[in-house]
Amino acid sequence: MKSIEKNHPEIGFFYIILIDKNSKPAAFASIQIVDFYFETVQNELKSQVQKLRNFGEKLHLFPKKKPLKLLICGNTFVSGEHGIFMEQHQDKKISIKKITKAILRYVNDNKNLTIDAFLLKDFTNESLFIADELKDYNYHPFSIEPNMVLNVDENWTNLADYLASMKTKFRVKAKKALQLSSELVIKDVTQENIEDQLPEMAALYKKVATKASFNLANFNLATYRDLKKSFGDAYVLKTYWLQNKIVGFMSGILHKNSLDAHFVGIDYELNRTYAIYQRMLYDYIDIAIEKKVKTINFGRTASEIKSSVGATPQDLTVYLRHKKSITNRILKLFLQRVQPTAFQQKFPFKNETNLHEK
Incomplete structure (x- = not known):
């Protein structure tokens, strides 16, 4: 704080x-x-x-x-x-x-x-x-809108185990996203290189923020300087590059048994072609498995795509x-008239059953 x-x-x-x-x-x-x-x-x-x-x-x-x-x-x-x-x-x-x-x-x-x-x-x-x-x-x-939470299976030792636990169509979708995003270069943001990257990160964050239903306040990305200094490797901050240009970033914090996803930035013009956002979601999962945490709190917004990677809504x-x-x-x-945005919950894992499916 x-x-x-x-x-x-x-x-x-x-x-x-x-x-x-x-x-x-x-x-x-x-x-x-x-x-x-x-x-x-x-x-x-x-x-x-x-x-x-x-x-x-x-x-x-x-x-x-x-x-x-x-x-x-x-x-x-x-x-x-x-x-x-x-x-x-x-x-x-x-x-x-x-x-x-x-x-x-x-x-x-x-x-x-x-x-x-x-x-x-x-x-x-x-x-x-x-x-x-x-x-x-x-x-x-x-x-x-609910917080989307993924419970990390203790049997997953790497991303391949996670993919193997999915139903075929979701596994195919995940592999396609990983293939589309294979051209992206992912770099860790550190205290030494953050200053050079903040302006482009801020511009990408603004694009995401303007699409939100509403914002209580605008986040100042300069906060990342202090978060990296205070939490070190426990604060996850990565940028996604394409042809020497930042096209996305992700952030989050590892705390006790959870990974809390924070803000992201996305170049929407390139998002579909290179599956930038989907790649971020799989990277969050990869980090959670590597760090052996029990849950990922993906936060609100984009509930349907988050459910497609295994997250479930927490009211x-x-x-x-x-x-x-x-x-x-x-x-x-x-x-009394305000209701969360409806979305179609996905059930990507083999051991899950969609009660609405026949």
């Missing part, structure tokens, strides 16, 4: 620590304050959000032609439960209520701080019995409330 904070001065950061009766830390919450622009919403949500915005502006419920000042508990740039951490022995329902009260107290005590809405993200199904305590504070839950829920009570009631009606 220090790396993100250092390279994103446009975002406000603060942290909440709960202390137990022995003056020891009992829970921790990471908070960011961002300017959310309605214009960043794309695809199927765009028309719905625009209607909500127009309606809210007419009633003076939303700031006119201004961004929404959004307080986020969680990591603005990464999917998953990265916002609240609690000691195992704590009553988690009580702790989340205390954190919620502390957030409100912080906002109310800082008169120069104007917050329009509060967002707590991203809770898995296993955590909803705790997170649902937020409803008592007028937070509204809604589902977002995520966020909780949102507007500071104004009237707006918050209207927001609840809007959120």
